[in-house]
Amino acid sequence: MPHRRRLRPPSLPRMHRRVGLLVRTAVLAYCLCDALAKLFEPKSKKVERLTAELAALEAERMLKVVVVFGYEFDKLGFYTSVSISTVLFLALIIQLSRSRRKWKRLALSGGAAARPSTAPASTTTPRRTILLGVGALVFFYYLVFNIGKAFESKKGTSGRSLGRGGLDPRRLSRLVILFGQELDKPTFYATVATAMVLLVALGMQIGIWVRQWKDAARLERRLERMQQAAGGARGPARASKLDVVIVGCGPKSVGWFHLLQFLDMPEVNVRAVVEPFFLDKAKCPYPPQSFVDLIMMLDEMKVRCLYHVGQLGMLKQRTLCVIAGRTADNPRLFRECIGMGASHIYLESPGAPTIEQLKDMQSLAVARGVEVYMGYQRLCSKYIERTISLSRSVARCHVFFCHNETYASSELHFVVERYPEGMLGTMAAQELAVLVTQFGVRANEIEGFKVNTNRLFSEKQAFYNRNDGTESTDFSRVAFKITTRQRRSVSVMADRCGGLVSFAVVKSHTGKEVQRFESHDEDQASALREELRADAEISQQCTIERDEYLELKRRIVKRIFSGDGSRTLGLVSIHDGVEILALADYCLREINAVLKTDT
8 A cells, every 4th residue: 555645734934924925915905005096096185185184284383383473482482481581570570679779768868767667678699690690591592592483484485495496404494594604503592692691791780880980979079078068068056956976887887777866866966977998988989889878868968978087177066976886996986086076975885895995995085074975775775674673672682684686596607707806795795784883793793603504505606707717706695693792693694596585584582583574575576576577777686776775875965965973874984884894804704714615
């Protein structure tokens, strides 16, 4: 029987090839049918189909653009430009509404009494200027970019004609032809935007320079005219008024604050203002705008503005010289005022850097017969007066004084730079003045001195002085107790970051609290906080203690008019000022002996 060959099924790879061939054949047949249908499609249907496709493409393109006044803008660029321009416009409105010059002129035109409760904003910081410049750059870039694209849409036909002339339309769409030169679009738009920002910034800076030059020239002419006028244009003062000369009146200084308060006192005649730095063109060619506005106002009021005490001439009327310069300059200014014939002097505390200098000033005042009053305004505070009155009626009582200020911990290095005399020579010296004048505390009569070394009550820190590059130490807060040989017991605490309200407590000999007196109640404190947030032109502590400052001035003026030689409550003589400075030095030595610098 012959052998039969068995038929095998086709192999799997051969099957795949056959299936692939069938699929390709089907796709080819479909494409041929579609191509033949379009090839032999009637013209009317072809036009209708192409019109529908173009309409779909145009609709899709219009979804990505915004048409404004017949010009097409890219949506992203348009919305970004509108957003940035809106933000910049709002920022400009806010800046104008908080303009320094507007509010300063309102404040100065009406005197201190007409000062508005709202205050100007601070000057623009470099960081804010950089952010504004970057925003303007982005805005101008998008503005120029989209304007260019809008004009391109209007010139599309010319681009197509160039394409037919042999140029590549795609390459031309990425270029800008300017004076026959081809420039890359992003580079061109960025360059134009940057140039516009730089031109605007240059124009603004030139305007600032011109304004400063004009203000300086106008100020110089007025100062020359005022200095040439012998005795000023006002003429001799009436005998019913006290002449006042302010020595030291820089922006945001206590002298500036004294000037505003004295201008509001009807029994006072402000004759001149002496400012050794800002009125000296060699030292300060371009003073701040707020100071220029002040000089303009004083010129209209016929108040002489000078940069040296010697320009006053001899003072023939009864005159009170208010010395509010730097503590290091006060001894020199003190001698110059007495040399010009001042009959009375208001000397800001502590008066001099050292006890020896203050004693020399005291000797000079006694020899010339000049009455000197020290600027310790806290003695005129109502809560201090009530505390003293109660303590005299409670036998063997203990009195605790707490002096708080409103600085933030981040601002302490600025405070140390501004008050190099230290906490005990400036802030706590107000309470030391109370101890010396009302409780009879003297440095050579102290029997016991105890420092509360708990960090919650006393802290000594090191601060870097950016002016001279040196490092100094001072207290952010300190608390101590003094016991005299007469068994008088008093405590003092001073805290630069303690808050708005200061207080005093009278305790019995057993330590039980008899009564507590505060500098401000809740309503007063709330109103002061709002005012401190709004007013940036006056020192915070001057605003907080303005009533005490004004009461001290009234008592001094009343004492001068009365001519009474008896001691007036709240007034501190230069003799007491020597004792206060000696007590401050004693306290500083004792505290430094036990308190280490916090690292």
